[in-house]
Amino acid sequence: MKKWAEVALGVVTSIGGFLEVGSIATSAQGGAEFGYQLAWVLVLGTMSLAILMEMTGRLAAVSQRTYADLLRERFGYRFFLLPLVAVFVVSLLVVISEIGGVSIALQIATGIDFRWWAIPTAIVGWFLLWRGNFTIVEQGTAMLGLVAISFAVGALKLHPVWPTLGRAMLPSLPSHDRARYWYLAVSILGASISPYLYLFYSAGAIEDEWTIEHLGVNRVTAGMGNVFGGGLAIATLVTAALVLAPREIKVDRYEQIALVLATPLGRAGLVFFIMTLFITCFGATLEIVLAMAYLLAQGLGWNWSENLKPDKDARFATSYSVLILLAALPIAIGMDPLTLTNISMVATAASLPVTVIPLFVLMNDGDLLNTHVNGWPSNLALVVIALLSIVLLVAALPLQLLGGG
């Protein structure tokens, strides 16, 4: 019974973790400009993330070490600097965007300019990290994040054309604006497959004291949670395809995305949109700064746990405190959240090789995983994801220049 409660909670957590500022913005842009056509990218991104999360979760549960621990231990300090710096740079960009998302939600709700909300958001977020424990951060934001289901309700009320949507689950070439199409494809992949998600997930397995007994929970959480989360992102794309595309509205401001729920659901839709944007971005803010502090603490061997009081892990607690306040500054001085979101998602996509390729080595290490090493299907999947990550690294900058505008 306890196991099932854990499974249910895990699924809810990954739904809450999946949808955030990046997925909302890029899915809405994709739907507005290319209808259902980019849905296959969300399928690809969701499947890749589910596979990466299952593996990092299994690695932590069996070896009792986090992915960041093993990046340092098995590859040495020199190599470790590479994922450390890459993940820090992109995660900082993403967390700034998330604080931007929270601030925009508050601007739409109150009419007060988003710049004023950045610092208060960071302070409230810091307070929760300082006083709250891992369960509060993980499950609290996940439970509230279920309001994102309103996107699924909105999509259904708009009566999507199912056969067309079904066909869009398979890749197809665009008939117009090819650079823009592939740019959005890269952004959507960057929004789906974020290193912070699996670094956080792997640290969470240790925080929640997972053992080999939890491998089933891990599989269901990573699989089902991402199916639901990815489903909500597809729902966002569908609503944008049905509301924004016919009116030829291209998303260049967050306020325009509010229309995708306000059209099918009326005033309640606007409220749901604000709540979804607020809660999912706020939850992601907490998870990203924690993921960064975990990476630093684990890589350098500091004491760390969101369940310890800050004086027991002073360097860890100071790290997330400094990071969350630092991330609020660019928004407070007026950087445009949507532009920043788009840049962050492409940068994330480009950063993937350094955290995906080492996983292949670790998942085949019998000393760490005993009989739980990858079988050939998992290895094949991981090779495909690694190749995809290399393509993303090579394509990111040219596409940002050609299709980013």
Place this chain on the structure above:
Amino acid sequence: MGALHLSHDVIDAQLVDRQQEKIGRIDELLLELEDGQPPRVATIVIGGVARARRVGRWMLALHRAVHALFGHREEQESRVPFDAVRRIGDTIELDVEGDTLASMRLERWLATHIVLRIPGGSGERK
């Protein structure tokens, strides 16, 4: 237990002290050279200087510059004799008190000067 692979099992391993608190990782190992004696693994080094040295001269210079900026004069580095190793497993336990290590100075300073001055900084588990 047979042989231990220094680069695979020892360097970069997580260190814990007597209380099982995490006190850093093995950033460097030193061989002791004495006249008339074969070299032996003698010292565990913990600290940013050792890590910077592993990356290269430019990193060492950068590390020193950053510390000079904060006005640190002494190196915040700990050298622990290998004899202090009590157990080698997933982590390596040293027979030391974490609080006495120079490499833990920043941790102690942050705890006493920053964390404990903010409400909710101390106590039992959250």
